[in-house]
Amino acid sequence: MSLNDRLRGVFVDALQLDDSVDVENLKYRDIDEWDSVGHMALVAAIEDEFDVQFETEQVIDMSSFKVAVDMLKGFGAGE
């Protein structure tokens, strides 16, 4: 499974998203589910799935799906 697909799955599970949501273009606070509470659940779920640990700066900079993909690539995850 590609990195994008795995991450999409994590977003859908952690934020309990409907199929209609365009996950790959999602930005923080675009939808009710991705608010500050959802963000923390999401960060924890991403860390579990990819076995990584984000720094404080990364947690507060993770403002979109695409940014999360780039951060994971930075960890060498999903390769």
Add this chain to the structure above:
Amino acid sequence: MTLLHAQARLRDAATGELLGGAELAGRVSEAAKELADLPSGVLFLRVGLDLTSVLRYLGAFEAGRAVALLDPAQDREVLDGLVARFRPAAVLGIDDEPAPGYSPDWVREDADGVAPHPDLAVMLPTSGSTGNPKFVRLSRSAILANADAIAEVLGIDENEVAPTSLPLHYSYGMSVLNSHLRQGATVLLEGSGVVARPFWDAVTRYGVTSLAGVPYHYEMLRRLRFDPAKYPTLRTLTQAGGKLRSDLISEFNDKMRAAGGQMFVMYGQTEAAPRMATVPSERLAEKVGSAGPALPGGTFAIRDEAGNEIAEAGVAGEVVYRGPNVMMGYAESEAELALGDETGGVLVTGDLGYLDADGFLYITGRLKRIGKVFGNRVNLDDLEQIVKGFGAAAAVPAGDKVVVFLDGAEKDTCKQAAKLLSETLHLHVTGFDVRPAEGFPQLPSGKIDYRSLEAQV
């Protein structure tokens, strides 16, 4: 009597604009004037963390117009229900299709409406009730008395800069705004929240001095490895909205003290505008777990089951608060807007607790089955009712969330039930941990053994 001290300032983080002095007073008067031609009745204000919303709130307060503060993200269905029940003069902060009987800019077409009681200033929804929310009626004098008492115990002066880390329709968020504006301090309007980069950039850029949070904010700050050394101006943390774990209280208190700052743990209810108690920062270390002594002007008493006050320290009963900040009462319909004070300054909190020999309150539980979801009070029996279409349910509190056991349910059903709870109560879905169960443990009486369920979570 006004909320706005001559030195008070509002900073809009989105634009950097700083409003103060005569300019701010002028903008508030303008907002007040816009309300002058509206028909009689309460105002509904969908209040966001933006300048327009805050100017409207202050305008209504200064104009002596009763205003109900509502969640801007509230479901249209719930709003329509409230509009039908309370017939507000206007709904501000909405650009949706108008409700029946309202003009395109949401002004009521029928000029006749119940005039709210002249003392009534602010109404706040009681959190968590299902489908049929009611309002807490707060008088002008209660709002001002509480703002002043809070400022006194926290030592708020004109040098403080407080960000809007909480929504303004939430009583704690409103009180942060009120208590700072009243002392001539600055309120920074910032809407992105403590997990986002713009918030922390604004903390640094605008020299934020304090941060208000409910327990889940402290869980987040711990997760973010919050370090006060990185924010040299930020020297005060306040916490309310539910009991914070003792280890987190100690951790943050130690961090702040080491950095030359302070932490305050507080207790309140929307019904008290909302603050009732605050632990003085210098005593927090020895009083971890306490809600603190009553605010200046207030007193606590503990009642036994027969309704008699318990004089002895350390004996638990129902917590009763008396003070100038207690609500006038509730309102469930338009007619009740006209009611005067029904409480006489006495609030029977529904919380169980005791006072120690120093007069510090310790909360031990609730009379009714109540849980907290991210700082919002929810009735656990109501939760069970909401999901009964999915099967028999048993809800128990679990820190800042609730766990709902659903009899005979599959994983997918649990997910749907969590979603329904989230949508009905407009609280984040991760606050509802719905788990499959095979029957529930029972007491000899045949009732659900909630204690044993709580022990499982």
